[in-house]
Amino acid sequence: xxxxxxxxxxxxxxxxxxxxxxxxxxxxxxxxxxxxxxxxxxxxxxxxxxxxxxxxxxxxxxxxxxxxxxxxxxxxxxxxxxxxxxxxxxxxxxxxxxxxxxxxxxxxxxxxxxxxxxxxxxxxxxxxxxxxxxxxxxxxxxxxxxxxxxxxxxxxxxxxxxxxxxxxxxxxxxxxxxxxxxxxxxxxxxxxxxxxxxxxxxxxxxxxxxxxxxxxxxxxxxxxxxxxxxxxxxxxxxxxxxxxxxxxxxxxxxxxxxxxxxxxxxxxxxxxxxxxxxxxxxxxxxxxxxxxxxxxxxxxxxxxxxxxxxxxxxxxxxxxxxxxxxxxxxxxxxxxxxxxxxxxxxxxx
Amino acid sequence: xxxxxxxxxxxxxxxxxxxxxxxxxxxxxxxxxxxxxxxxxxxxxxxxxxxxxxxxxxxxxxxxxxxxxxxxxxxxxxxxxxxxxxxxxxxxxxxxxxxxxxxxxxxxxxxxxxxxxxxxxxxxxxxxxxxxxxxxxxxxxxxxxxxxxxxxxxxxxxxxxxxxxxxxxxxxxxxxxxxxxxxxxxxxxxxxxxxxxxxxxxxxxxxxxxxxxxxxxxxxxxxxxxxxxxxxxxxxxxxxxxxxxxxxxxxxxxxxxxxxxxxxxxxxxxxxxxxxxxxxxxxxxxxxxxxxxxxxxxxxxxxxxxxxxxxxxxxxxxxxxxxxxxxxxxxxxxxxxxxxxxxxxxxxx
DNA sequence: ACGGAGTGGTTAATCGATATACCTGTGGGA
DNA sequence: TCCCACAGGTATATCGATTAACCACTCCGT
Numbered sequence: 001x002x003x004x005x006x007x008x009x010x011x012x013x014x015x016x017x018x019x020x021x022x023x024x025x026x027x028x029x030x031x032x033x034x035x036x037x038x039x040x041x042x043x044x045x046x047x048x049x050x051x052x053x054x055x056x057x058x059x060x061x062x063x064x065x066x067x068x069x070x071x072x073x074x075x076x077x078x079x080x081x082x083x084x085x086x087x088x089x090x091x092x093x094x095x096x097x098x099x100x101x102x103x104x105x106x107x108x109x110x111x112x113x114x115x116x117x118x119x120x121x122x123x124x125x126x127x128x129x130x131x132x133x134x135x136x137x138x139x140x141x142x143x144x145x146x147x148x149x150x151x152x153x154x155x156x157x158x159x160x161x162x163x164x165x166x167x168x169x170x171x172x173x174x175x176x177x178x179x180x181x182x183x184x185x186x187x188x189x190x191x192x193x194x195x196x197x198x199x200x201x202x203x204x205x206x207x208x209x210x211x212x213x214x215x216x217x218x219x220x221x222x223x224x225x226x227x228x229x230x231x232x233x234x235x236x237x238x239x240x241x242x243x244x245x246x247x248x249x250x251x252x253x254x255x256x257x258x259x260x261x262x263x264x265x266x267x268x269x270x271x272x273x274x275x276x277x278x279x280x281x282x283x284x285x286x287x288x289x290x291x292x293x294x295x296x297x298x299x300x301x302x303x304x305x306x307x308x309x310x311x312x313x314x315x316x317x318x319x320x321x322x323x324x325x326x327x328x329x330x331x332x333x334x335x336x337x338x339x340x341x342x343x344x345x346x347x348x349x
Numbered sequence: 350x351x352x353x354x355x356x357x358x359x360x361x362x363x364x365x366x367x368x369x370x371x372x373x374x375x376x377x378x379x380x381x382x383x384x385x386x387x388x389x390x391x392x393x394x395x396x397x398x399x400x401x402x403x404x405x406x407x408x409x410x411x412x413x414x415x416x417x418x419x420x421x422x423x424x425x426x427x428x429x430x431x432x433x434x435x436x437x438x439x440x441x442x443x444x445x446x447x448x449x450x451x452x453x454x455x456x457x458x459x460x461x462x463x464x465x466x467x468x469x470x471x472x473x474x475x476x477x478x479x480x481x482x483x484x485x486x487x488x489x490x491x492x493x494x495x496x497x498x499x500x501x502x503x504x505x506x507x508x509x510x511x512x513x514x515x516x517x518x519x520x521x522x523x524x525x526x527x528x529x530x531x532x533x534x535x536x537x538x539x540x541x542x543x544x545x546x547x548x549x550x551x552x553x554x555x556x557x558x559x560x561x562x563x564x565x566x567x568x569x570x571x572x573x574x575x576x577x578x579x580x581x582x583x584x585x586x587x588x589x590x591x592x593x594x595x596x597x598x599x600x601x602x603x604x605x606x607x608x609x610x611x612x613x614x615x616x617x618x619x620x621x622x623x624x625x626x627x628x629x630x631x632x633x634x635x636x637x638x639x640x641x642x643x644x645x646x647x648x649x650x651x652x653x654x655x656x657x658x659x660x661x662x663x664x665x666x667x668x669x670x671x672x673x674x675x676x677x678x679x680x681x682x683x684x685x686x687x688x689x690x691x692x693x694x695x696x697x698x
Numbered sequence: 699a700c701g702g703a704g705t706g707g708t709t710a711a712t713c714g715a716t717a718t719a720c721c722t723g724t725g726g727g728a
Numbered sequence: 729t730c731c732c733a734c735a736g737g738t739a740t741a742t743c744g745a746t747t748a749a750c751c752a753c754t755c756c757g758t
Binding site for chain 3 (some may be wrong): 026130187
């Protein structure tokens with residue numbers, strides 16, 4: 001004899017044991033679990049009952065091998081250089097995704113990578129090993145190489161970002177992505193601010209460019225010019241540096257809009273440390289509506305973009321691509337400004 | 350004919366194709382990739398090269414089925430009632446774990462659950478489906494049912510918490526867990542504080558009880574009594590409520606120690622909102638040393654417990670249990686107080 | 699009475715890699 | 729010269745489920 005049992009400590013029951021115990025063929029057991037084929041209801045019941053009794057569930061590897069479906073999706077998180085500021089953002093996203101996966105027995109394979117190349121290599125490996133049925137792509141970039149890559153290697157995916165019918169993979173995101181920043185700027189203008197600055201994320205991210213453009217347009221539409229537009233890598237230290245630069249200026253801005261909440265929080269801290277009161281001396285707006293913002297003092301005015309709901313929607317699209325029977329719930333709504341306490345009337349200085 | 354090819358869109362090369370292309374048997378290819386058996390170095394090279402050329406990696410499901418090893422570990426995160434305060438904590442943990450998994454080709458399967466029962470059911474399913482090789486158990490509880498459960502179902506696991514040789518599964522954590530809180534209290538006493546309160550986490554968590562006990566002992570050793578000890582569920586709202594209760598008292602505490610950073614941040618916000626200055630009117634200490642704390646104003650004094658390193662150590666223990674060749678790097682060190690700006694001299698009121 | 703359509707299953711090939719047992723050639727010691 | 733050890737592979741059973749194809753039986757209309 002050749003091939004031998006690896007004999008793991010766990011000797012779990014197999015489909016054969018269940019079939020024998022229920023007095024049916026293994027095919028019947030499989031059908032009972034997959035709701036395929038045609039089984040009389042009593043038979044199905046009996047099979048399910050005996051399986052429960054024996055504590056049996058189909059082996060994930062065996063069924064993945066045979067059916068070429070792993071019931072697992074991948075989420076790759078690219079970490080910026082240092083401590084990632086966008087982190088709580090991902091927690092929210094994961095919550096949204098998991099909410100759709102769990103009830104369907106799907107799993108989420110999470111990976112952390114350092115850079116773009118590493119990320120691509122990882123997708124290639126995941127696809128090549130057949131480890132997942134699909135992947136959620138976050139942070140759409142300008143000229144993003146990933147959709148083409150995933151399409152080439154045949155791994156279903158969704159891209160998070162502005163809905164784009166032209167894209168080579170489905171894109172999921174709230175419509176009218178600029179609305180949030182637009183609203184934020186209007187809000188500040190309404191409060192009398194005339195010198196408004198924007199602290200942006202990395203220029204290669206698509207949403208970053210869009211928001212920045214909307215910022216500039218909205219300000220210019222009011223007959224003004226942006227006080228400043230600074231780019232950062234989303235890191236806390238960059239946010240601090242940008243803020244210091246801005247409030248150190250002779251004509252310092254009376255309001256700063258940040259590309260995400262984490263940076264806004266750093267910005268508030270930095271301003272306060274410099275002796276400025278928020279919002280009296282400086283108004284601050286964030287983006288993401290992280291839970292944290294509600295509890296700070298002052299509470300953060302921010303843009304809610306419903307990351308959780310977007311994550312859930314992305315998961316649904318992907319599940320549908322994987323042949324799951326998922327309700328078509330199109331994602332509606334748009335980013336909305338949540339006015340709290342970090343913004344106030346402009347005070348001439 | 351019966352069994353037929355499911356014919357997925359992706360028709361990836363198989364081990365057979367590689368074997369043929371390299372002019373060897375499939376067994377040889379397998380051995381080349383698993384560094385088992387005896388292959389001449391040139392042969393191994395050639396196989397690896399042709400595999401790379403064809404873009405082949407062994408199918409995860411097939412090799413999992415045959416070898417009974419999935420090269421995947423599970424991390425189940427139990428979410429408290431509402432927005433989880435402990436979240437950034439998990440991000441750190443995941444970072445630590447992934448750092449060890451990635452270089453070895455392991456994956457991390459992440460699940461979110463609502464309660465303890467759901468968590469147990471999930472482990473049973475994961476084990477029963479053979480989806481993972483092991484699991485990291487977070488938040489050790491008093492009378493934690495999970496170690497026994499995982500031992501019964503034969504799923505390797507590590508428990509994060511105070512090292513305990515008695516435990517039925519290996520436990521990973523910094524030694525002398527109480528040291529951080531002890532140091533924090535000594536620090537406050539040294540600053541002249543006499544009315545110190547503690548805002549604790551859920552009583553059923555082991556580390557919570559330990560820290561609380563250490564808090565009480567240290568205070569009493571100084572001949573004082575705790576100003577108050579309040580239990581919460583780690584949620585932001587509970588932290589706010591506890592803080593409001595404390596600062597509303599006639600004899601309000603001059604310092605509050607929180608069981609984690611998220612709550613401490615909420616506490617600072619709440620105190621400031623009530624018109625108190627931190628640390629002038631109230632000193633605040635957190636626990637975890639989240640990145641965020643460095644950027645707030647005032648910067649948060651907190652206890653560093655090196656969550657990342659603990660996560661990495663846990664992963665190593667688990668990998669070793671899975672037969673991986675992992676260096677025995679025992680985890681040393683203990684929690685340390687990081688003094689920043691949220692604590693200051695007590696002012697009599 | 700007989701063909702056709704259901705109903706409710708079963709049979710067996712197959713997914714792709716792994717691991718044990720086996721085979722073959724080469725060199726060295728007795 | 730013979731035999732054994734050993735290096736360097738190969739042959740194949742096997743992991744545990746899935747699924748297309750098939751089969752036995754009942755029921756019904758004509």
